[in-house]
Amino acid sequence: GDSVTQMEGPVTLSEEAFLTINCTYTATGYPSLFWYVQYPGEGLQLLLKATKADDKGSNKGFEATYRKETTSFHLEKGSVQVSDSAVYFCALRKSGGSNYKLTFGKGTLLTVNP
C-alpha cells in the first residue's frame, strides 16, 4: 500500500541554520504530495503542496520539489527561525480511486534555538 517515510527526529538547529527534512514515498500512479506543520498546541496546517512531478511547493520560506525519479519530497528552508519550531509531517494523497485520504509520515520534531 501507499506509505510515506520521513527522517526520524528530533532535529535541533540554531537560528538561521539551513534545514532539510527528508521525505520519500511509495505509491502507485501520481500522488499529490504535502507538507503539514503542527505548532505546539495547535492543529495541523498545510504548509505547502505539489501535485505533479517537478512541481515546487513553497510557503513561508520553505520549499519542497516533487521528484518522481527519486520518489522524494524533501522540505528545505535556508534560514530557520525560533518560530519554526514545530512538528512537520510529509503526506501523500493518491491519484484516482480513494484520492481523499491523506497518508502521513510519522512526523519530525524541529526545535530551533536562539
Next chain:
Amino acid sequence: GAGVSQSPSNKVTEKGKDVELRCDPISGHTALYWYRQSLGQGLEFLIYFQGNSAPDKSGLPSDRFSAERTGGSVSTLTIQRTQQEDSAVYLCASSLARGSPPAGETQYFGPGTRLLVL
C-alpha cells in the same frame, strides 16, 4: 472565519467506558474526515464523510468505533468499551468538495481531542 473545532479538547476515561468526540467542520464544507494520531503510529485515516454518508469506513480499527454526521455538518466519533490502546489524539478535518471523491481539495484540520484511557 471559524476553523474546524473539536470537543472536548481533552478526555480521560476508564477502560470499558464509552466516549463521544465531536467535530464542527468549517461552514459549507461538505467533506469531513477523522484521523487518529497515536504514539509510534503517526497519523492514520479513520473515516470519510461526503455530506451525511460515509463512503469509506475502512480505517476504523474495530467495530467498537463508529461515526455519524448529521445535517451535513457536525460529526460524532463514538468509541465503545474503550481500551488503553485507544489512547491517542483524534483529529478531524474538513474540505470543500466539488465532486466525489473531492480530488484536489485542501483538508483543514481541527486542534484534536486528546483521549487517555486509564
